[in-house]
Amino acid sequence: MQSGYHNAQLWNYVQRSNLNSPVQLENQPPLRLSLSAYCIGEPGELVGTAGFGFWNHPLSPERRRFPRLPRAAWFFFASKRSNMALDYDVPGSGWKCAVIDAINPRALALIPLALPAALAMQSKTLYAKLYPAVQRALKIDEHPLDLEILREHHHYQIDWLIDRVSFSIDNHTVFETPFSPAGPLGLVIWMDNRLAVVTPQGHFGFGAEAVRREQGMVVEKIVMSDG
Numbered sequence: 001m002q003s004g005y006h007n008a009q010l011w012n013y014v015q016r017s018n019l020n021s022p023v024q025l026e027n028q029p030p031l032r033l034s035l036s037a038y039c040i041g042e043p044g045e046l047v048g049t050a051g052f053g054f055w056n057h058p059l060s061p062e063r064r065r066f067p068r069l070p071r072a073a074w075f076f077f078a079s080k081r082s083n084m085a086l087d088y089d090v091p092g093s094g095w096k097c098a099v100i101d102a103i104n105p106r107a108l109a110l111i112p113l114a115l116p117a118a119l120a121m122q123s124k125t126l127y128a129k130l131y132p133a134v135q136r137a138l139k140i141d142e143h144p145l146d147l148e149i150l151r152e153h154h155h156y157q158i159d160w161l162i163d164r165v166s167f168s169i170d171n172h173t174v175f176e177t178p179f180s181p182a183g184p185l186g187l188v189i190w191m192d193n194r195l196a197v198v199t200p201q202g203h204f205g206f207g208a209e210a211v212r213r214e215q216g217m218v219v220e221k222i223v224m225s226d227g
Contacts, residue, residue, distance in 0.1 A: 005208045006193050008216070012224075013057065013186030023057045027160075027224075028183035034157040035189070035222045039150040041215035043095070044080070046150070048193035048209055050217055051076040053158055054185035056103075069102040071181040073165045074188070075145075075156055078196060081209060085199045087142035088131050092199070095147050097167040097174065101139040101181035110137055118202030131200050143167070143175035155221075160185075187224065191217040 014024035035052060053074020078084050078093045085092030086100065101107065110117070117134065121127040149169070157168040160180065167175040197205035 006211065007190060008192070009188065009190035010219070010222075011186055011188045011190075013188075023186070025056060025184040025186040027054055027185050027187060029160045029162045029180060030226060031160045032157065032225045033160070033187065033223075034155065034225075036153060036155050036220045037217060038153045039191075039215070039217050041213060043147045043150040045213060046077070046215050047079045047081070047195075047211060048191065049076070049078050049082065049196060050191035052156070052189040052219070053187075054160060054181070055188055056181075056185050057188075069107070071101045071103055071185060073099045073158060073160050073181055073185070075158070075167065077150070079209060081195055083197045083199060083203070086135070086138075086140045088128075088135055090142040090144050095145045095150055096142050097145065098142040099139065099165050099177055099179050099181060101179065104137075104139055104182065106137040107139070110134065115202075118200065121201050127200065134200065139179035139181065141177040141179045143177075145169075145174065189219055189222070191215070 013026065031054075033053065037052065039046065039050070051074050053072065053076070055072040055074060056068065056070065058068045058070040075095070076084075076098045077095045080093050083092035087098075090096060117130060121130055155170050157171075159166040159168070163180060164176060164178050165180050166173055193209045193211050195205070195207045195209045197203055
């Protein structure tokens with residue numbers, strides 16, 4: 001069993017030796033990412049988070065700086081102990097396609113209301129009434145995927161366009177959303193043992209899950225292309 005934080009990651013943004021310095025991101029739409037991947041280990045027993053796609057590096061245990069609001073378009077996995085409940089209709093854990101842009105003007109306008117909204121959404125009734133509009137403002141859109149496909153070798157593709165993002169598996173579109181995060185973003189491909197809890201009701205928690213079984217993600221044939 002291993003404890004502490006562990007992360008296996010590939011990326012294309014610049015992380016300077018000074019951990020307090022900004023991360024330099026360069027990718028802009030239109031951009032296509034394609035790769036083949038599968039996971040080692042029973043999907044229901046995987047710990048931490050994993051995935052691949054584009055993000056703005058909002059938070060990392062390896063960098064000592066104030067977190068930024070997130071932007072991302074990626075295939076994302078979170079373990080069953082995590083709860084990243086950002087889409088009203090999608091579970092906060094599991095394997096999914098996901099986009100978010102919490103730095104767009106509509107989202108930033110909601111910042112003064114964040115605390116009272118989180119308190120109000122402790123009520124299930126108010127959560128159902130309030131959160132869908134908040135979700136749209138944050139440009140959050142997710143689509144759950146069958147967890148079992150993680151054990152199988154599949155070809156994944158993300159088409160990050162100016163006006164939409166399209167997700168494909170084995171050349172079949174599984175999800176398309178009109179929400180597209182603004183760039184620049186960075187490519188990230190990773191698997192770690194991080195526990196993450198982020199909910200609209202203001203529940204936050206981070207930590208490291210103990211790795212009790214062998215797990216990993218095999219990634220092949222990574223291609224990024226314009227247009």
